[in-house]
Amino acid sequence: xxxxxxxxxxxxxxxxxxxxxxxxxxxxxxxxxxxxxxxxxxxxxxxxxxxxxxxxxxxxxxxxxxxxxxxxxxxxxxxxxxxxxxxxxxxxxxxxxxxxxxxxxxxxxxxxxxxxxxxxxx
Amino acid sequence: xxxxxxxxxxxxxxxxxxxxxxxxxxxxxxxxxxxxxxxxxxxxxxxxxxxxxxxxxxxxxxxxxxxxxxxxxxxxxxxxxxxxxxxxxxxxxxxxxxxxxxxxxxxxxxxxxxxxxxxxxx
Amino acid sequence: xxxxxxxxxxxxxxxxxxxxxxxxxxxxxxxxxxxxxxxxxxxxxxxxxxxxxxxxxxxxxxxxxxxxxxxxxxxxxxxxxxxxxxxxxxxxxxxxxxxxxxxxxxxxxxxxxxxxxxxxxx
Amino acid sequence: xxxxxxxxxxxxxxxxxxxxxxxxxxxxxxxxxxxxxxxxxxxxxxxxxxxxxxxxxxxxxxxxxxxxxxxxxxxxxxxxxxxxxxxxxxxxxxxxxxxxxxxxxxxxxxxxxxxxxxxxxx
Amino acid sequence: xxxxxxxxxxxxxxxxxxxxxxxxxxxxxxxxxxxxxxxxxxxxxxxxxxxxxxxxxxxxxxxxxxxxxxxxxxxxxxxxxxxxxxxxxxxxxxxxxxxxxxxxxxxxxxxxxxxxxxxxxx
Amino acid sequence: xxxxxxxxxxxxxxxxxxxxxxxxxxxxxxxxxxxxxxxxxxxxxxxxxxxxxxxxxxxxxxxxxxxxxxxxxxxxxxxxxxxxxxxxxxxxxxxxxxxxxxxxxxxxxxxxxxxxxxxxxx
Numbered sequence: 001x002x003x004x005x006x007x008x009x010x011x012x013x014x015x016x017x018x019x020x021x022x023x024x025x026x027x028x029x030x031x032x033x034x035x036x037x038x039x040x041x042x043x044x045x046x047x048x049x050x051x052x053x054x055x056x057x058x059x060x061x062x063x064x065x066x067x068x069x070x071x072x073x074x075x076x077x078x079x080x081x082x083x084x085x086x087x088x089x090x091x092x093x094x095x096x097x098x099x100x101x102x103x104x105x106x107x108x109x110x111x112x113x114x115x116x117x118x119x120x121x122x
Numbered sequence: 123x124x125x126x127x128x129x130x131x132x133x134x135x136x137x138x139x140x141x142x143x144x145x146x147x148x149x150x151x152x153x154x155x156x157x158x159x160x161x162x163x164x165x166x167x168x169x170x171x172x173x174x175x176x177x178x179x180x181x182x183x184x185x186x187x188x189x190x191x192x193x194x195x196x197x198x199x200x201x202x203x204x205x206x207x208x209x210x211x212x213x214x215x216x217x218x219x220x221x222x223x224x225x226x227x228x229x230x231x232x233x234x235x236x237x238x239x240x241x242x243x244x
Numbered sequence: 245x246x247x248x249x250x251x252x253x254x255x256x257x258x259x260x261x262x263x264x265x266x267x268x269x270x271x272x273x274x275x276x277x278x279x280x281x282x283x284x285x286x287x288x289x290x291x292x293x294x295x296x297x298x299x300x301x302x303x304x305x306x307x308x309x310x311x312x313x314x315x316x317x318x319x320x321x322x323x324x325x326x327x328x329x330x331x332x333x334x335x336x337x338x339x340x341x342x343x344x345x346x347x348x349x350x351x352x353x354x355x356x357x358x359x360x361x362x363x364x365x366x
Numbered sequence: 367x368x369x370x371x372x373x374x375x376x377x378x379x380x381x382x383x384x385x386x387x388x389x390x391x392x393x394x395x396x397x398x399x400x401x402x403x404x405x406x407x408x409x410x411x412x413x414x415x416x417x418x419x420x421x422x423x424x425x426x427x428x429x430x431x432x433x434x435x436x437x438x439x440x441x442x443x444x445x446x447x448x449x450x451x452x453x454x455x456x457x458x459x460x461x462x463x464x465x466x467x468x469x470x471x472x473x474x475x476x477x478x479x480x481x482x483x484x485x486x487x488x
Numbered sequence: 489x490x491x492x493x494x495x496x497x498x499x500x501x502x503x504x505x506x507x508x509x510x511x512x513x514x515x516x517x518x519x520x521x522x523x524x525x526x527x528x529x530x531x532x533x534x535x536x537x538x539x540x541x542x543x544x545x546x547x548x549x550x551x552x553x554x555x556x557x558x559x560x561x562x563x564x565x566x567x568x569x570x571x572x573x574x575x576x577x578x579x580x581x582x583x584x585x586x587x588x589x590x591x592x593x594x595x596x597x598x599x600x601x602x603x604x605x606x607x608x609x610x
Numbered sequence: 611x612x613x614x615x616x617x618x619x620x621x622x623x624x625x626x627x628x629x630x631x632x633x634x635x636x637x638x639x640x641x642x643x644x645x646x647x648x649x650x651x652x653x654x655x656x657x658x659x660x661x662x663x664x665x666x667x668x669x670x671x672x673x674x675x676x677x678x679x680x681x682x683x684x685x686x687x688x689x690x691x692x693x694x695x696x697x698x699x700x701x702x703x704x705x706x707x708x709x710x711x712x713x714x715x716x717x718x719x720x721x722x723x724x725x726x727x728x729x730x731x732x
Contacts, residue, residue, distance in 0.1 A: 011708035014715065015692070018685070022399055022693040029395065030701045033209040033388055038198035043165055044206055050169040051176045051210045052702070054336075056545070057666070059705035060210075075506070076160035082503070083510040084166055087155040088173045088182075090334025091518045092298075092540070095547035098499035105502065133342035136349065137326070140319070144327040144521055151517065152335045155510055174336070176702075178423070179300070181339035197384070204381070205388040212700025213396045214418070214664075217425035220377035227380065255464035258471065259448070262441070266449040266643055273639065274457045277575040277632055282564035287531055288572055294535040295542045295576045296458070301422070303461035304576075320526035328532055331521040332539045332548075399697040404686035409653055410694055413660040417698045420580075420661045426698075442648035450654055453643040454661045454670075456578025458542075544667070563628070570625070571632040579640045580662070583669035586621035593624065 001106060004062060034067070042071035046081055053085035053093050053100070061100050069107055078104055123228060126184060156189070164193035168203055175207035175215050175222065183222050191229055200226055245350060248306060278311070286315035290325055297329035297337050297344065305344050313351055322348055367472060370428060400433070408437035412447055419451035419459050419466065427466050435473055444470055489594060492550060522555070530559035534569055541573035541581050541588065549588050557595055566592055611716060614672060644677070652681035656691055663695035663703050663710065671710050679717055688714055 016024055034044045045067040052060035068078065082097050138146055156166045167189040174182035190200065204219050260268055278288045289311040296304035312322065326341050382390055400410045411433040418426035434444065448463050504512055522532045533555040540548035556566065570585050626634055644654045655677040662670035678688070692707050 008708065011712055012704075014711050015689075015707060018689045020686075020689040020693055022395060023689065023696060025391070025395055026693070026696050026701075029388060029391055030209055030704075033206050038196065038202040039168070043168060044202070046161070046165060047169050047172040047203065047206050048210060050173050051207065054173045054334075055176055055210070055702050057702050057705060060702060074160065076508075079503075079506045079508040079511065080160040080166070081169065083508055083514070084155050084169050085173065086334070086511060086514050087152050088170060088177070088334050088336055090298075090330070090332050090337070091514075092332055092543045092545050092548060093334070094500075094518075095545060097503055098496065101502050102499055130342065133346055134338075136345050137323075137341055140323045142320075142323040142327055144517060145323065145330060147513070147517055148327070148330050148335075151510060151513055152338075176700075177336045179336050179339060182336060198386075201381075201384045201386040201389065205386055205392070208389060208392050208700070210700050210702055212664075212696070212698050212703070213392075214421045214423050214426060214698055215700070216378075216396075217423060219381060220374065223380050224377055252464065255468055256460075258467050259445075259463055262445045264442075264445040264449055266639060267445065267452060269635070269639055270449070270452050270457075273632060273635055274460075274575055277572050282562065282568040283534070287534060288568070290527070290531060291535050291538040291569065291572050292576060295538050295573065298539045299458050299542055299576070301458050301461060304458060318526065324526040324532070325535065328521050328535050329539065331518055332536060332543070396697055399694050404684065404690040405656070409656060410690070412649070412653060413657050413691065413694050414698060416657040416661050417664045417695065420578075421664055421698070440648065446648040446654070447657065450643050450657050451661065452578070453640050454578050454580055454658060454665070456542075456574070456576050456581070458576055459578070564630075567625075567628045567630040567633065571630055571636070574633060574636050579636075580665045580667050580670060582622075582640075583667060585625055586618065589624050590621055 001062075001103065001110070004059070008059070008063075042068070042073065045071055046073065046077075049081055050085045050088075053082065053096055054089035056089070056093060056096050058096060058099055061096060062103050065100060065104050066107060069104075069111070075104070075108065123184070123225065123232070126181070130181070130185075164190070164195065167193055168195065168199075172203055172207045172210075175204065175218055176211035178211070178215060178218050180218060180221055183218060184225050187222060187226050188229060191226075191233070197226070197230065245306075245347065245354070248303070252303070252307075286312070286317065289315055290317065290321075293325055294329045294332075297326065297340055298333035300333070300337060300340050302340060302343055305340060306347050309344060309348050310351060313348075313355070319348070319352065367428075367469065367476070370425070374425070374429075408434070408439065411437055412439065412443075416447055416451045416454075419448065419462055420455035422455070422459060422462050424462060424465055427462060428469050431466060431470050432473060435470075435477070441470070441474065489550075489591065489598070492547070496547070496551075530556070530561065533559055534561065534565075537569055538573045538576070541570065541584055542577035544577070544581060544584050546584060546587055549584060550591050553588060553592050554595060557592075557599070563592070563596065611672075611713065611720070614669070618669070618673075652678070652683065655681055656683065656687075660691055660695045660698075663692065663706055664699035666699070666703060666706050668706060668709055671706060672713050675710060675714050676717060679714075679721070685714070685718065 012027070016027060034041060034048060045064055049061065049064035049068055052064050065078070073081075082100065086093055086097060134149070138149060156163060156170060167186055171183065171186035171190055174186050187200070195203075204222065208215055208219060256271070260271060278285060278292060289308055293305065293308035293312055296308050309322070317325075326344065330337055330341060378393070382393060400407060400414060411430055415427065415430035415434055418430050431444070448466065452459055452463060500515070504515060522529060522536060533552055537549065537552035537556055540552050553566070570588065574581055574585060622637070626637060644651060644658060655674055659671065659674035659678055662674050675688070692710065696703055696707060
């Protein structure tokens with residue numbers, strides 16, 4: 001995850017350092033889109049997560065998992081969001097969900113949360 | 123909108139009447155995915171709406187607009203959701219957003235809400 | 245369906261009449277791809293149908309439904325193919341499946357086949 | 367085409383009238399992206415056209431055909447662009463190319479250009 | 489390939505261990521979709537392969553190559569399926585086809601089949 | 611980049627060595643599509659680059675970056691093309707743009723060009 005973060009930061013910087021006005025403005029819009037407004041930040045991050053899964057972008061999924069986690073989204077809520085994405089996007093999203101659960105549990109472990117599986121038997 | 127609803131109902135029925143077990147179960151899963159659970163129904167419908175916009179499916183957008191509206195999502199919140207979808211999915215979603223705002227306002231008008239544009243000047 | 249066929253034929257002709265070598269060759273490749281070879285034509289048309297559904301192209305779906313029907317694919321087999329596409333591609337394909345079953349039944353009716361729903365109760 | 371233009375204008379206005387800052391800024395970015403810069407406007411419109419075809423958005427294709435035509439792109443050049451899009455995006459783009467050539471020729475006819483097919487036999 | 493299998497198994501287990509009813513049912517549906525019914529398993533796996541290529545999911549392609557191979561699909565038939573996917577999905581699928589042929593030949597080699605290239609010169 | 615090139619060459623060869631007529635012809639069409647015609651090669655490579663970004667195919671992006679660079683496309687022009695792709699395709703393309711700028715600068719460095727960032731402050 002650290003490697004992901006530093007590569008991401010370095011390359012974003014390089015994209016922005018070119019001083020292309022359009023790219024810089026797009027990055028600003030991207031940041032602002034998830035700030036609280038008529039809808040709160042947590043809802044927006046969850047929407048960003050589901051959009052990233054159905055569009056099947058691993059890096060975007062990783063990013064929104066981190067943001068959602070900061071907003072207090074629980075493991076059970078992540079699974080609920082994964083399920084909506086799975087139904088909308090189909091089995092083609094499953095490889096991305098495998099990588100998503102892997103990263104989510106890595107993140108929860110780092111944060112000292114119990115990454116362990118919930119056994120709330122049906 | 124009524125025409126959309128009746129065509130939708132008739133063809134869903136025809137797809138299900140074939141008694142294909144897989145198709146019937148998928149439709150059941152699809153319904154259950156948006157029921158309240160770890161995340162509430164309103165959040166799930168908003169996630170379904172954004173997923174539908176970035177995947178650019180007009181009928182799915184129409185369906186989730188209606189569901190979100192039933193869950194009390196306001197026009198300003200719809201615009202906020204549209205904005206997240208627009209940033210994630212790019213300008214290619216704009217024609218779908220044009221049709222979305224058209225249907226949203228038709229729906230609000232039918233429901234006697236003021237479909238009028240908000241003039242909360244920045 | 246007739247309208248679809250004549251528009252399709254007229255515009256294909258116009259695309260080809262420009263005598264663009266690449267476009268003409270692509271159209272030839274497209275035709276050849278479904279001819280019997282290591283795999284038979286029927287299997288290839290079924291693959292084309294499923295690919296068209298998951299990529300969500302109504303006109304392509306209509307075209308492959310007709311081709312599959314000519315190759316003797318039955319209504320029950322169509323539903324089985326629709327189900328694979330639905331699971332792979334997710335609920336976002338459902339509006340396309342609604343239009344697909346509509347066209348399939350129109351086609352079966354025209355051909356004097358019983359378009360009626362099968363009641364092979366589980 | 368006129369109907370397309372007026373619907374487009376009316377709904378864009380309604381999307382923007384909500385005064386959602388993000389949506390307004392995105393629309394501004396979208397306009398600026400095609401202005402001449404390191405690359406000229408004509409090249410950018412051609413890139414927008416090909417992107418619209420491979421992403422299979424009819425309204426976007428119509429829009430960029432008009433813009434490209436204003437920039438002096440000829441019918442033979444349009445076919446060359448269509449061919450790149452066809453090779454990159456595959457046969458799934460063909461229904462969109464049929465509608466594209468239809469609109470292109472309508473546009474050329476309106477503009478008094480000869481919409482007729484070129485017979486530069488290979 | 490072994491590494492792929494074990495990661496796949498471990499993460500599927502973790503996705504399912506959360507006991508999310510929807511995710512579990514979707515996984516069951518996914519398995520059932522490829523079982524023989526109105527269409528036989530081999531045809532369905534071939535449809536799953538082509539769908540995976542046009543949707544450009546490497547892990548899904550690897551999975552369906554293995555399933556197809558178990559169903560007796562020959563190398564020449566795989567190439568025929570690749571060709572349908574290539575024509576439908578365009579050149580954007582080529583990087584996936586490169587990885588597909590790599591994995592297919594690895595699989596054939598492991599199984600003691602001649603992974604060698606067929607020289608059935610046209 | 612060398613590793614990319616050799617893997618690409620080896621696997622293309624293997625795909626073609628199967629002597630599947632359709633695959634061979636598609637590869638020929640793919641090459642011809644970018645040759646100068648009504649539009650020049652440079653414009654076509656730029657269109658191929660933007661199409662590859664919005665369809666989010668890293669290998670295709672790498673390939674077209676090399677081709678564009680051979681055609682004399684400058685770093686500022688690449689950023690302009692990236693921006694069009696970013697606006698059309700949305701933030702979901704950003705991870706691909708990060709990898710694109712990384713490869714572009716590697717390529718420019720190898721070629722002895724100054725890979726350094728342009729500081730043409732707005």
